[in-house]
Amino acid sequence: MAEFSLQFSSTPLADTSAFRLLELPPELCKIVEEGLNSPAGPSLVIKGNPDEDAVLCTADKTYTIRSVVLSNSVLVATPDSSTKSQGDADAVVIRDQLKEILELAPSLPRLRRLDALLKDAEYNEGHEDEDGRMSEDEDSAPVLTYAEARETLQASDIELDRGLRDRRVLILGGYLRRLAPSYLTTILELLLTNLVSLSLSHEAASVAELCSALDGHDVSRDVCRQVMAWFGEVADGKWKVNVAAAVKEVGLGILRAYKDDPIAQSELLAKWCSTVGDTFESTVSLDLLAGNYLVQTDTLKDPPVTALAYFPSSQLPVDPAARFTDLFLTRPRWKADEIVPFLADIVVDSKERDKLLLKYTRTITNTEGIWYTARAKYNG
Known part of the structure; x- marks a missing residue:
């Protein structure tokens, strides 16, 4: 049986409270083990400002870090290669005593700060000649670049990219700009209309042809391509449209105007179908707008009238x-x-x-x- 000589640390002030014991769930253990055989090492990053609870991010997930008190203390011991006890026994140095363990739990990415940071960085119709910095007005210049967002926001890289897409945030000149909802609806309507007028398949539409068609409406080609990527897949110069996502956004664009004054359900559906056109009207469904409206029924009318009011969960x-x-x-x-x-x-x-x-x-x-x-x- 191996023998070890226990010693206390010669630098107790430096070692005390210098260690944390982190329990890894199986999926993170696998990442660490695979990272040991990679030159870059495991992709694990702890993020958080001093006023925030820290989170741990992998390439595609975010985990909350919480402290759990242990019923028994745990000693942190490390080998001391420079010291040998009497005989051939190895020396082990007691460095610290832990009374808690850090646990990880899957969490949603924390991206709500984006809403405040990009409040004054909206990109709207008529901004085609601006770069990402909005240099015409120093007071309204965006303070957040994509690189800064990756470094400071509590989300994995994949979750950040998904969050930017879901919030309709453009990356222009390295800066983040939120695309105005009304302008987004206009661009989508133009894309769907030109898909039909140019006889392009929504399974493989030419990106160049569509961008060229939108040039006549002063839509930036960079913006056009990014919007296409939000609502489908862009590869090899072709756009495979996510029809349901595009039709949903058009429906939201119509519904946004009816926050305080509800619109009759039948009227909304009629406007929605008319806007997307005959080719895509079969995709129109209220299920697409779930979580964005409240139903109000006027039972005093005969027959009763069902109306919808804009009420987005995102707010x-x-x-x-x-x-x-x-x-x-x-x-x-x-x-x-x-x-x-x-x-x-x-x-x-x-x-x-x-x-x-x-x-x-x-x-x-x-x-x-x-x-x-x-x-x-x-x-x-």
């Missing part, structure tokens, strides 16, 4: 407690199929969503089915 608080507060201040009770779409962007999976519903709501069953009401009382 609700990220914190679950605050999210449920806003939802129940808006409505005292929700059906499952109504409330679920408004929780999709704050949970990792359906299991976490069900935990939140159990924590923040109560269920009531009547002849109309199951309803969710607030577990706490909210006063407007």
Whole structure:
């Protein structure tokens, strides 16, 4: 049996609290093991400003880091190659004593800061001659580059790119610019219209032809290509359109105008179909807009009229407690199929969503089915 000689560290002030014990889930263990055989090493980055809770990011996922107190202390011991005890026994140095372990749990990327950082960096119609810095007005110049976003925002690179796409953020001259929703709708309408007028297949449309067609409408080719990439796949000079995503965005563009004054459901669908044209109207469906509207039914009319009001989940608080507060201040009770779409962007999976519903709501069953009401009382 091997023998070791225990010694205390000769630099206790420097060693105490200098170590942390991090428990890796299986998928991260695999990344570390594979990284040991790679010249670049494992791709793991801890991100967070001094006022933020730290997260650990891989190339494609984000994990929260939380401290868990141990019932028994753990000693951190390292070999001391420079010291040998009497005989041939190796010396082991006790460097620190740990009373906690750091655990990792899958988390959503934390990208809501983008909304504030890019508030004054909107790219709209008429900005075609500007570079990314918006140099015409120093006060409104963007303060965030793509490189800075990668370094400071708490998200993996793949999640950041997905977040920029979902928020419709352009990368121009290395700077981030949010594309104005109304201008995005205009560009998509032009793309769909020209797909038909140029007799191009939405499975493999020529990027060059479409960009050339939009030149006549003063749409920057760089912007045109990025919008295409948001709504499909661009490869080898061809654009394979994600028809459902493009049609959804056009529908949102129409719905945004009806936040305070709801639009009749039949009128919305008619406008939507007319805008996307005969070729794509079969894709039009209210299911595409889930999580972006509230249904209001006027029962005093005969027959009753169903109207929709713009109510996007993206503008609700990220914190679950605050999210449920806003939802129940808006409505005292929700059906499952109504409330679920408004929780999709704050949970990792359906299991976490069900935990939140159990924590923040109560269920009531009547002849109309199951309803969710607030577990706490909210006063407007």
